[in-house]
Each structure stands twice: as structure tokens, then as C-alpha cells.
Amino acid sequence: MYVLLISLSMADLLVGALLIAMWDTMAGSPVAVSMWSAGLFACLAAPIAGFMLREYGNPGGGVLIAGLPVTVSLVSGLLNLA
DSSP states (O other): OHHHHHHHHHHHHHHHHHHHHGGGGOOOOHHHHHHHHHHHHHHHHHHHHHHHHHHTTOHHHHHHHHHHHHHHHHHHHHHHHO
């Protein structure tokens, strides 16, 4: 479980880095900025929450929380392709 949590945390940080790299492509729409901010916050907060849940005795919940930003970004990417 610990290795999976670390792997998902690194994936969350990579998605956050991708969001930061995409900042220049947004036109400044308020909706786009708020969605970008929420996504970046989720990518930074999910690994912290995952490790906290693991520390307090719920490693499965920690992995689930840490995997949410990666899963949401993959699903939204697939929906944009359709």
C-alpha cells in the first residue's frame, strides 16, 4: 500500500505540473481560472490527505484519496477525445 500511495502522490504532482504548464494557454476566463485553481489544489492536497489517512490507520482510504486527481484527469481527458 505504501508504494502505491507514493506512486499516486508522484502522479498527482505530475498532473499538477501539467496544470502549471497549461496556465499560459488559458485566455483568462473566470470559469477556466476557477477550474484550474480547483484542479491544482486537488493535486496538491490529495497526497497530503492520503498520507494523513495512512498515518491515522486507514491506508485504503489514503490510496483512494491520492488516486482521485489522476483518475479525474484521465476520465476528463478521455471525455474530451469523444
